[in-house]
Amino acid sequence: MKLKRKRLITDVLIIGGGTAGCFCAMTIAENSNLDVMIVEKAHIKRSGCLAAGVNALNAYIAPNETPESFVDYVKNDSEGIIREDLVYSIAKRLNRVIKRIERLGLPILKDQNGNYVQRGKRSIKINGENIKPILAEAVLTQDRITVLNKVNMIDYLKKEDKIIGGLGFALEENVVYEIYAKAVICATGGASGIYRPNNPEFSKHKMWYCPFNTGAGYAMGIRAGAEMTTFEMRFIALRCKDTIAPTGTIAQGIETYQVNSKGEPYVNKYGESSTATRLYATVKENEIGNGPCFLKTKGIKEEHEKELFKAYLNMAPSQTLKWIETNSGPASENVEIEGTEPYIVGGHTGSGYWVDTNRKTTLKGLYAIGDVSGGSPKKYVTGCFAEGEIAAFSVIEYVQDRQIQMLEEDEVETKLKEINRFFKNSDSPYSIGEIESAMQKIMDEYAGGISARYGYNEAKLKVADERIDQLFKLCYQLKATDMHELLFIYEILDRLYICKVLIQHLLARRETRWKAYQENLDYPQKDDNKFLKYVNSRYENGKIKILFRDLVGRDEFYEHSNQKR
Amino acid sequence: MNFMSIRIKKDKCISCGKCLKVCPGNLLYKDEDGKAFIRYPEECWGCTACLKECPAEAIQYYLGTDIGGQGGYLYISRDKEYLNWHIVDKNGRKKTIQINKQESNKY
Structure with a gap:
């Protein structure tokens, strides 16, 4: 099988047409003349977390609450490890984005006086069965937004230290897309399928988080050298x-x-x-x-x-x-x-890209929003909307006067060869499914999965690390016979990268900060003296480098240039 | 295989391809006769997007026995602003729950 190359150019490339990506695209289109392209792995009408629907908006500022009290709640529930600047910027936008989605057609329950009916302190009642089609329609009515469905992105295109686009392959045609843009926004969602699930047999995908969110956005960022934060704060539902x-x-x-x-x-x-x-x-x-x-x-x-x-x-x-x-x-x-089994998901806990207050990552030209963006737990659906807006306004400014840059021909050909090798591999000793099960079993037993009651220690993590390395080698031997199998292979590769980073984060936090989410059995106590810090990491020359960063306050405007590299 | 997450009734399928489009896992394909089928049943999340999209009521959703399925299933028919959820229990008795798309949940 031979893959054909197709080259596309746009102003802003958004990877992932979910909650954050759709809202971001709409905001850019309504406030600028920029062309926006959303690349979506499935079809935007029913893709990702909201495919089946959602039945409440869980981040809302009630009449007797304030954005400040919302930040206090998130900080307390997260044992102090949040980016207050990020959570605060979300909190201030929550009720406005709720009005916006209501105008787009989402039914929200109201009392006789026209006030929202609350479900708990920070939650309101809706009929969210149709929320994804509502978002999709709002996006598709904008002339300046193009949606490329059924295309799976696998890597950023990078020139020196700048992200200039993305590379992916189609699922319904034998095509590799090379997409260049003045700015790229990662909105792929988080990662499920890292640990052995509750129902490992026939119903293996009857899980909490969308099983098709396999962490591509994290993995692309890790490989490109972006700084990541708080992977060790896993989410377990x-x-x-x-x-x-x-x-x-x-x-x-x-x-x-x-x-x-x-x-x-x-x-x-x-x-x-x-x-x-x-x-x-x-x-x-x-x-x-x-x-x-x-x-x-x-x-x-x-x-x-x-x-x-x-x-x-x-x-x-x-x-x-x-x-x-x-x-x-x-x-x-x-x-x-x-x-459930543990997931890595920045919309519920804090795992994801290390971003500035505008949601710029540490790589030039790259933003991250929604579940893939770190430091702001409990953003949920409306927090993802808010982040979509925040990044949109920053991107509109950022792309002014910027030019499209492209890779040299031989660099693209090299990348194409990396993909094509999976079609050329001679028969692998193991099937794609066997490698996936092996990865999930290792993480389950040695990195705090369900069977270990979520606990782990350093000795076990070191076994996990070694065995994940062995799986990398086996994964590169896998053979694809069609585009869907190629997708399965990349979904495993991406998760192996996430496993590597996750293990290093779990090792680095030598305390127990969050019961079950991060329970280090060597250090069963919380240690505020040493670990009231973010655990961050960067992948450099094949190694994961851990960095500890100081907490950021709610009134700070955090920029990457403030930090020593 | 009797434990599929969804079963597509071949005689009812009109080959429109709408279910292939919306599956968030891209799991549905067409067979040699142009009829839809699920190529990777164990990969199904259970979102029922395909049932909602199907104009021919050709798709049924099941629970695997590993999560307590007893042989019941559900299918969906649409009627303007309503989704009618038809649930058939293990003894073949049908219960229909009608939901107005514009009406919010009470919980």
């Missing part, structure tokens, strides 16, 4: 058992609580209730023999049950199917809960 459907809908929607098999509430035994504690407590209760654990729903009114059936159909239909096909429901049975 507390979910309904088996279907891995959300628990917040029940916990906040009908205001219930977690009980063990004896019917006892248990979370407060393990400290103040926080996102991490509710998960950690559930893991511990199972460990000491008090499992299974549940959300207490038995006895709720039938009308509540009916509403829950609907709410789940609007975002995680598996849960409603499971209830009804077994003639059950939350009114007659408590809902069993469990923790």
Whole structure:
């Protein structure tokens, strides 16, 4: 099989047509005359995290709250390790982006006075089943935005220390795209599929985070030498058992609580209730023999049950199917809960690119927004919208008077050869699926996955590191027979890079900052004297270099030039 | 294979290709007769985007037995502003839940 080359040119290239990418593209188009190209791995109508829908907007400033109190909450829930400048800039925009998505057609529940009905302190109720088609339509009505669907980006194009475009391949034609732009915005989403999942067999992709977000944006940045932050703050979701459907809908929607098999509430035994504690407590209760654990729903009114059936159909239909096909429901049975495998996702925890206050990465010409951007946990859907806007206004200024630059012919040919080798490889001793399972098993057992109850120590991490290196070699021997298999191979390669960086971050934080998310069994205590810092990293000459950086305050305007390299 | 995440009824499929387009995992392909099929069933996330897109109600969504599936399934029909979710339980009894797209969730 021979791949053809196609060259495209645009002003702004956005990689990923999801929550952040769509909002960013719309903002650029509405506020400038720039041409924008969104490159999307699937189809923007139903791609990524929001494919099935979402049933609440979880970052909202309620009438009795302020952007400042929002930052305080995120800081407290994240044990102090956040970029306050980033979270604050999001907080100040949240309610404006909510108005904007409402104008685009998202139904939001209101009371008789026209005020949003809250679901918990920072959350409002919506019908988000159709949110992705709404975003897609808003993008497609803009003449200056081009969407390239079914194209998977694999690397940035870099000239000296500047990002000048991206390289990717199509899934429905045998074509490699070389796309040049004055600025590139990475909005690919985070990474799932690094650890062995809850349901490792047939239902392996019935998981919390979108299984098709395999961390391409992180991996491209790592390979290009961008600085990354806080990978060690993994995210582990507390979910309904088996279907891995959300628990917040029940916990906040009908205001219930977690009980063990004896019917006892248990979370407060393990400290103040926080996102991490509710998960950690559930893991511990199972460990000491008090499992299974549940959300207490038995006895709720039938009308509540009916509403829950609907709410789940609007975002995680598996849960409603499971209830009804077994003639059950939350009114007659408590809902069993469990923790998921760890994910790397900057929209929930802090893992991602190290960016300045405008979301510029440490590489010239490259921005990062949404789940792939680090330092600002709990941004969720509306925080991703806000970041899309922030980057858009900065990009409009940045690209003024800039010229398109291109790579030399031989440099592009070299890159093409790297891709083509996967078609030329003679038969590999292992299948693509076997390499993926091996990676997930190593991470599960040696880097704090479900089977290790999320804990790890240095001795185990060193085994993981060595074995991930072995898998790199095997991965390069894999053979692709079509574009889809080529995609599978790159998805594994990208995750192997993420594993390498993640392991170094976990090693570097010699304390336990977050229960379950980052639990270093060699150092089971929190150590504020040494580790009230960001753990950052850069990939240089085949090695991962760790850097510790000082915390950034909420009123600071952080620029990369302020820092010693 | 009986444990597919989705099953596409070949006799109902009208070969329009809409499901191929929207699958976030690009998992659907056309067979020699031009009918849609899922090439990698274990890669399915369960988002049901393909069911919502299909104009012929040809796609059913199942739970694998490894996560408690008992042989039930769901399919979707559209009626202007409504999505009708038809859920068939393990005994073949059907329950339909109608959802207005413009109406917000209560939870």
